Amino acid sequence: MLVVVQHWQDDDESTAQSLSGKLPVAVIDRRTWRSLQRLGAASPLAAGQALYEAAADAPIANPLHAIAAQKLRSAQVLLEQQYPAGVMDLLAAALIAKTATEATVYMQTLCLAACLRPNKQPRYCASPP
Structure with a gap:
């Protein structure tokens, strides 16, 4: 399972390791995700399917x-x-x-x-x- 986070934090790796019991879990940030998407069919994630997509962040009000x-x-x-x-x-x-x-x-x-x-x-x- 691949988890995409908005901003990488130091404890994300340890959280992913603790969740990786029967199902391996990896964590990447949104920038890396967009880079992988640009590879299109050549991406190792091309055949993957989204299980959950968070709502887009609301724009910050001035x-x-x-x-x-x-x-x-x-x-x-x-x-x-x-x-x-x-x-x-x-x-x-x-x-x-x-x-x-x-x-x-x-x-x-x-x-x-x-x-x-x-x-x-x-x-x-x-x-x-």
């Missing part, structure tokens, strides 16, 4: 998006209670939190592209050592 949702909900509650003071601040904070990730990636891309042109290095790029 914490800034959660903050944006909280700020937006706070603004909605204030408006529902007819307390408009601070609503605009909450809406602005929600907008900033929601777009911060995309803006950061955009700025990093601009900086990287500019820094790769050594003869036209802008002020915001660090000088090469």
